[in-house]
Amino acid sequence: MEASWPYVRDLALRSEELGYDLTLVAELNLNDIKGVRAPALDAWSTAAALAAVTRRLELMVAVRPTFHLPTLLAKQAANIDHISRGRLTLNVVSSWWEEEARMYDVSFDAHYERYARTSEWLDVVDGVWSNASFSYSGRFYRSENTVLEPKPVRRPRPTIYAGGESEAAKSLIAAKCDAYLMHGDPPERIAEKIRDMRSRRAALRLPPLTFGVAGYACVRDSAAEAAEEVRRITDVRGHAAGFANYQQWLAGTQLERPMSIEEYSVSNRGLRAGLVGTPATVREQVARFRAAGVDLLLLQFSPQREEMERFGQQVIRPLALSVP
Numbered sequence: 001m002e003a004s005w006p007y008v009r010d011l012a013l014r015s016e017e018l019g020y021d022l023t024l025v026a027e028l029n030l031n032d033i034k035g036v037r038a039p040a041l042d043a044w045s046t047a048a049a050l051a052a053v054t055r056r057l058e059l060m061v062a063v064r065p066t067f068h069l070p071t072l073l074a075k076q077a078a079n080i081d082h083i084s085r086g087r088l089t090l091n092v093v094s095s096w097w098e099e100e101a102r103m104y105d106v107s108f109d110a111h112y113e114r115y116a117r118t119s120e121w122l123d124v125v126d127g128v129w130s131n132a133s134f135s136y137s138g139r140f141y142r143s144e145n146t147v148l149e150p151k152p153v154r155r156p157r158p159t160i161y162a163g164g165e166s167e168a169a170k171s172l173i174a175a176k177c178d179a180y181l182m183h184g185d186p187p188e189r190i191a192e193k194i195r196d197m198r199s200r201r202a203a204l205r206l207p208p209l210t211f212g213v214a215g216y217a218c219v220r221d222s223a224a225e226a227a228e229e230v231r232r233i234t235d236v237r238g239h240a241a242g243f244a245n246y247q248q249w250l251a252g253t254q255l256e257r258p259m260s261i262e263e264y265s266v267s268n269r270g271l272r273a274g275l276v277g278t279p280a281t282v283r284e285q286v287a288r289f290r291a292a293g294v295d296l297l298l299l300q301f302s303p304q305r306e307e308m309e310r311f312g313q314q315v316i317r318p319l320a321l322s323v324p
Contacts, residue, residue, distance in 0.1 A: 002039075005041070007305075008041065008050070016054060016057050018308065018317075019312055020308075021296075022058040025050070026062050027061070028043075030097070030100045036099070036100075043061055047080055051080050051081075054084070054087075058088075058089055059080075059084055060089045060091050061077075061089070062090075062091045063093070065118050066101065066107055066109060067104070070128075070141055071124060071128055071143050071148070074124070074125045074128045074129055074148055075128075075148055077125075077158060078152045081153050085153060087154075088158050089159040089160070089161060091163075092122070092160060092162045094111075094118070094164070095114075115169060117140045118172060119172055119176065120138040120139065122176045122177070123136065124141050126176075128146050133147050160177045160178045161177065161178070161179040161180075161181050161210075163180065163181035170196070170197065173209075174204060175206075177209070178209065180197050180210070183214055183269040184213060185269065187289050187291070190211075190289065191293060197209055210295045211293055211294050211295050211296070212296035213273060213294050213297055214269065214273070215270050215274075215299055216270030216271050216276070216299075216300045216301075217275040217276070217299045218275070218276045219279050219315060223278060273297075275297075286315065286319065
């Protein structure tokens with residue numbers, strides 16, 4: 001899969017035709033899988049271009065507070081939201097890659113500092129989106145009578161997604177975000193997390209959260225064929241260029257449970273979602289996630305174009321036809 005504008009554009013346009021609702025535009029300035037010297041696209045200029053050429057797709061763009069001043073990011077995001085006619089959303093994520101931060105002259109916060117910074121960052125972004133003028137004085141950010149016009153199209157604001165498994169992350173998301181994104185886990189484990197976050201949200205008397213789960217998907221005519229394809233994809237010895245970053249990722253992340261390098265190779269514990277098997281098996285698993293309270297599945301495929309096509313035809317289309 002190449003990191004190029006034509007490839008990304010074609011994926012987005014085809015995904016709309018296949019029935020996908022949303023695409024995540026990840027933000028890394030370096031390629032964490034193929035190695036630091038491999039190409040990697042900038043997230044925000046790519047999102048602006050996608051906003052102009054797509055018609056229906058929600059564009060969830062990852063943003064790391066340490067890489068973006070909140071007032072300037074809010075301005076850029078509002079502009080892209082107008083280009084897309086209200087389809088831009090944010091996925092606020094922490095910076096885990098210290099080497100990348102050093103290369104790009106960006107501060108790298110310790111884990112306990114990240115959420116203090118992110119909390120202020122969210123206050124500023126929401127403040128300039130919501131007020132005619134906005135001033136703020138905090139530990140990390142200051143602004144004076146900031147005017148941001150035009151405001152975003154989406155009301156009351158573009159959806160703010162975030163994920164995290166530490167207590168600090170969950171408390172912040174319950175208080176200041178709109179949606180909670182989870183690493184891959186079985187539906188019964190996801191249901192427990194949703195109950196917890198709903199309880200936190202209700203205690204704050206805030207509107208309900210939206211819930212999303214990451215999953216690696218692979219459908220084949222038989223379970224054995226699907227398992228063999230996953231074995232090939234997760235053979236890190238054969239695709240090892242980028243996995244030198246694995247230890248840095250572990251050091252910069254707090255997880256509820258250990259993660260193997262094979263799971264890291266398909267990101268976000270995606271294999272634990274159980275979306276590997278025959279089309280019928282995967283459709284049944286999708287139904288279990290829906291019953292658990294999941295609103296959104298963030299799917300990873302490899303190779304992206306070919307597997308996205310297969311999943312669209314064999315899973316999404318039959319599910320869509322089964323809805324009255």
